[in-house]
Amino acid sequence: MYKSSQERMPIYEALQKYKDTRIVPFDVPGHKQGRGNKELTQFLGESCMQIDVNSMKPLDNLCHPVSVIKEAEQLAAEAFGAKHAFFMVGGTTSSVQAMVMTACKRGDKIIMPRNVHRSAINALVVCGAVPVYVNPGVNKELGIPLGMSYEDVKAAILENPDAKAVLINNPTYYGICSPLKRITELAHEYGMLVLVDEAHGTHFYFHDELPVSAMSVGADMAAVSMHKTGGSLTQSSFLLINNNVGEGYTRQIINLTQTTSGSYLLMSSLDISRKNLALNGKEIFDRVIELASYAREEINKMGGYYAFGKELINGDTIFDFDVTKLSIHTRDIGLAGIEVYDVLRDDYDIQIEFGDIGNVLAIISVGDTDLAIERLISALAETKRRYLKSPSGMLDHEYINPQVAMTPQEAFYADKRSIPIEDSTGYICSEFVMCYPPGIPILAPGERITKEILDYIHYAKMKGCFLTGTEDIHIEHINVVKE
Structure with a gap:
């Protein structure tokens, strides 16, 4: 990529020009640059309200971009190594659904792990595609679902050679990665598209020490949550396409469900964050890896908890591990993950990403500080000291193989x-x-x-x-x- 091109932010630049021209608005939104809603303007700020605008010729149109949005999409595609990148303002949910509906029509089969996000199964409800579930491996000690086994995917492909696509979670919420390159090559041998839910893998594109990204191994489509680890505003996402996936048809599919009033707050946040990652991603994620690795080491020293990492790698269902994920097993201190989650929030004012039956997940990003990490470590130590008890009688698994009776x-x-x-x-x-x-x-x-x-x-x-x-x-x- 050319550094000079990645320094551009076409949407941001167009919005700045719009503000400077002092346009008198007789269009929507009705708050008219914030003047019509004083409380909201005081809460969000004038700068924010002034660029909460509707599509117009100088600002392009998300449904059919021809100027600044189109240029911003091209820069994003360049940054992520894709053929094209779509700006998505309906979250990565809309990106996952667009992938499935681009690849499959009613009655078409799609191979996917059963531990997919609900957005993938929602897409099946909408379009009528038929899932062929591959049950993930399970780590019995941690009670968590793992990645897809290459042999299990191969068996599913051989049993369903008419399937149109294979969908892969990479990474899982816990940081577990499947053998993405081998599965992609296998699916392509049988003429199937490879769709990757990369909601938690934005950072894979910008650091060589992290697991491989979907586009780098030749996958056909990827849904990327820029807002999770890429720094953009909540609900903003990219949909990446590659190989022979058609840009025009994919955009038609996106436009079936995505708003015709795309938020320029979300789009500009994608534009600015893409520039930041393209130019500074290596340094950003050096820091994130350092913070997460320090926290993992300190938590494991205190005993009781297990902050797991690359030692789990087995070359298949745990092909790789995302070391920026601070996933912590809590059951050995006698507390479910959700109980630790509640204690951290209620007693220590610490909000982590989630807690389930046996684990918690803390998202570490460039926005974190050494002090914040120390506060988390101290709160976990205090939680153990105050609440430690026998884990006997606790449920020990997160995933149950389903019995599928209907689509x-x-x-x-x-x-x-x-x-x-x-x-x-x-x-x-x-x-x-x-x-x-x-x-x-x-x-x-x-x-x-x-x-x-x-x-x-x-x-x-x-x-x-x-x-x-x-x-x-x-x-x-x-x-x-x-x-």
């Missing part, structure tokens, strides 16, 4: 009835049940409800996990397919 679309739109969740064993689920974050379904539409799953849901509720997905907000009833 997600068939089950979601089927005739259904609501029954008490404790009476639902044996029925086919017609909706989602999941803990958020991370948003990986415990149950998805079309899966048979088992006693093991109900025990898990009961345990998660008891421990304080935030359960979502059901029509009944209290998760006391569940929609099942009428039989």
